[in-house]
Amino acid sequence: MTNDSSPLLVTQSGRTRVLTLHRPHRRNALDSTLVDALDDALTAAEQDPDTHAIVLAGAGRSFCAGADLQYFLNLHAAGSTPLSFLRSVSAFATRLETSPLPVVAAVHGHAVAGGLELALACDAVVATPTALIGDGHVRNNLLPAGGASVRLPRKVGDSTARWLALTGELVTAASLVHTGWLHTLVAEDDLLSEAVAIADTLAAHAGPAQSAYKRLLAELNDLNATNGLAHELDAFDTHWRTSDVPASLNAFLRRETPRATAQPLEAGA
Numbered sequence: 001m002t003n004d005s006s007p008l009l010v011t012q013s014g015r016t017r018v019l020t021l022h023r024p025h026r027r028n029a030l031d032s033t034l035v036d037a038l039d040d041a042l043t044a045a046e047q048d049p050d051t052h053a054i055v056l057a058g059a060g061r062s063f064c065a066g067a068d069l070q071y072f073l074n075l076h077a078a079g080s081t082p083l084s085f086l087r088s089v090s091a092f093a094t095r096l097e098t099s100p101l102p103v104v105a106a107v108h109g110h111a112v113a114g115g116l117e118l119a120l121a122c123d124a125v126v127a128t129p130t131a132l133i134g135d136g137h138v139r140n141n142l143l144p145a146g147g148a149s150v151r152l153p154r155k156v157g158d159s160t161a162r163w164l165a166l167t168g169e170l171v172t173a174a175s176l177v178h179t180g181w182l183h184t185l186v187a188e189d190d191l192l193s194e195a196v197a198i199a200d201t202l203a204a205h206a207g208p209a210q211s212a213y214k215r216l217l218a219e220l221n222d223l224n225a226t227n228g229l230a231h232e233l234d235a236f237d238t239h240w241r242t243s244d245v246p247a248s249l250n251a252f253l254r255r256e257t258p259r260a261t262a263q264p265l266e267a268g269a
Contacts, residue, residue, distance in 0.1 A: 008037035009059065010044075013196050015052040015203040017045040017101075024060025029068035030114050035088050042095055052206035053199035054099070056122060057106040057192055064115025066136065067146075069249045076246045083237045086145035089114060090229060093147045096121040098218045100211035102202040106195035108188050112136045112170065117146035120155050123202070123214070124183040126195045127173035139168035141248035145236040150228040154221065155181045 009020040019041050021028035028034075045051045058064050067089065072082045096103050096118065105111075105119040107127040113136045119125050127133070135152065137144050144165075153161040156179040163169065176182055186194045202210075239245065 006037065007031075007034040008041055010041050012051070013055075014200060015050065015206070016055055016196050016199040017041075017048070017051045017053070018055045018057060018192070018196065019045075021056075021058045021064055023068075024058075026068055027062040027065035027110060028058045028060065028115070029065050029071075030089060031068045031071040032085055032088065035085070035092055039088070039092050039095070042092070042099060046099060046101055052101065052203035054101050054103045055106055055192070055195045055199050056096075056103060056118065057195065058108070058115075060109075062109030062115070063105070063107045063111045063131070064118055065110050066113030066115050069140070069253060073246055073249055073253070081237065081240050083145075083233065083240070086236060087233060089117070089146045090233060093117055093121040093151075094229070097151075097221075098215065100214065101206075102199065102210070102214065104183075104195050104199045104202070106191050107131050107133065107173065108191055110170070113142075113144070113148070114146050117144065117148050117151070120147060120151040124198055125181060126184055126186060126191060126198060127182055128188045128191055129172060129174040129185045131173040132170040133173055133176060134168065134170035135164045136168045136170065138166065140252055141243060141245050143232070143236045143239045145233050147229060147232070149232045150225050155179070 007023050009022045011018045011020070019038065021034065023029060023034060042054070045054055067082070075082055075085065103122040105122040105125045107119055107125055108131050111119050111131060111133045116133060116135060135144065135148055137148070148165070152165065156164070156176060160179055164171070173182060173185060177185065183198060184194065
């Protein structure tokens with residue numbers, strides 16, 4: 001449904017629409033082109049009467065390494081901040097969470113910062129045991145702006161969320177099984193097929209009741225989340241303007257020595 005040069009590949013497997021982030025050279029880091037493509041693809045899936053579930057996956061070595069730091073710096077060089085872009089990321093994550101279609105994330109490699117925030121907005125998460133998952137923002141002198149401060153405590157519990165948020169540490173998916181957030185762990189070769197199978201199970205129960213139930217769950221979560229999400233964006237904007245974040249990002253991107261795998265990635269924030 002899309003060509004190989006697209007930042008997003010869209011395929012269909014029965015009643016399940018598969019959206020594959022396709023910036024593998026940047027570990028599928030998010031920029032405005034990719035987020036716009038995701039938003040358009042979600043609209044198309046919701047409008048297709050033959051699509052009843054969605055799988056969100058990543059091409060190449062990772063699910064998603066977060067927002068593209070170089071894109072942040074390009075905006076800064078042009079006299080802007082990432083706030084407008086991050087509003088679109090936050091809005092898309094909220095769309096995933098409130099979509100009438102159930103959404104399954106297929107996580108491998110890395111799901112960091114913005115990548116974690118996408119997964120947090122999905123209804124089910126399938127991951128490889130060694131996938132590295134974490135918030136990561138503080139290691140790059142950043143605050144979240146795609147929903148992590150609101151959704152992470154709800155999904156993994158307050159104590160684990162605080163550790164991930166305040167250390168920026170990346171942990172294996174296997175170490176998060178106890179939180180109940182991850183639906184199942186599978187080998188990487190089976191990741192996409194298992195995610196589609198889970199999506200197919202959800203699709204088998206598609207209908208007005210399922211969509212209404214998902215909306216109800218989102219509305220109950222949203223009793224305090226709307227103000228929280230807005231405050232998160234405001235906090236990011238204040239921190240960006242007062243803490244010389246571009247200097248930190250430039251220092252991070254200039255590093256040339258190899259880093260351990262459980263560290264923030266060059267592509268993402």
